[in-house]
Amino acid sequence: MVRHFAVALVRLWQRHRSLRILWHSYLLWLRTDCIDLSAAFAYHTLQSFFPALLIGLSLASRWLGRDRDLLEQLLRLIGQIIPISFQPVVEETLTRFLRQGVGAGLLGFLLLAFSANNIYLSLQRGADRLWWNRPLDIESLTARQVVVRFITLRLKALLLLLFVGPLIVLDQWVSTIRFLSFSFVRSWIDPLLPAFLRPGVSVSLGLDISISLVIAILVSLALLWWLPSRRIPLAPLLPAAALAGSGITLLNLLLGRSLFALGLRFQAYGVVGCILLFTLWVWFLGAILYYGHCFAVVRSRRLHGRRSTPLASP
Structure with a gap:
């Protein structure tokens, strides 16, 4: 019987x-x-968290500095989250930041550009290792080619950040932030958003998951195609993007909403737990993305009947 089962x-x-x-x-x-x-x-992603926070606070200061009521509402909200002993420090820090918002925003942008380059180069080295078992050979390049490659990689990192960043924010907004019911947040963004994306509006679970899935697949496809240093045919990347996008959507359903709930529920201890959970979430994102690369590599080799990975036609 065991033999038949094995067969x-x-x-x-x-x-x-x-x-x-x-x-x-x-x-x-x-x-x-x-x-x-x-x-x-x-x-490297954690390195980009605080520069992004600086940019977000700089943009927020454009509104908070003009509206004292909104600032007071924000301080009351912060008072409900953090311990009482930390409230004067936070209020003083926020007040000083409002006076220096533009400079802090510029600093945040420079730091974010630097950390985005590190993220991109880290992902590219991993992609090259998976596709060709080695990074691009730069020892044979001339000095001019090295400089051009250096500038090109930085520009590609910024372009990828500008494309992927808004999609990730939109994905998190659809799946998580849309359900927040803070009145002063709604007063800012309600006029700018379509009705089905406004906070507190009831949306079916199927539509919520479908939007998140489409966004995750688009982000995965962009990363799988853009990261390798040499172009890859799209045929093996499409199923890999669908697989990685499905995994990212499932990950967001399991951990995405917990990031906000944990930070709001347990106050100061929730900040530490939220950072740890955020680190775990980012690690899972990288693991899913690299598995998508592996799936595309294996499928490409099987389609072409050889171990080497073909390049896309110029």
């Missing part, structure tokens, strides 16, 4: 080609140390 499993394994691709993708994911690559991605 049935072998036949099932041989027939289901997709299962074999998933398994070989997992083996490649383990062999290329994608766990460490995801940890490096999480580290």
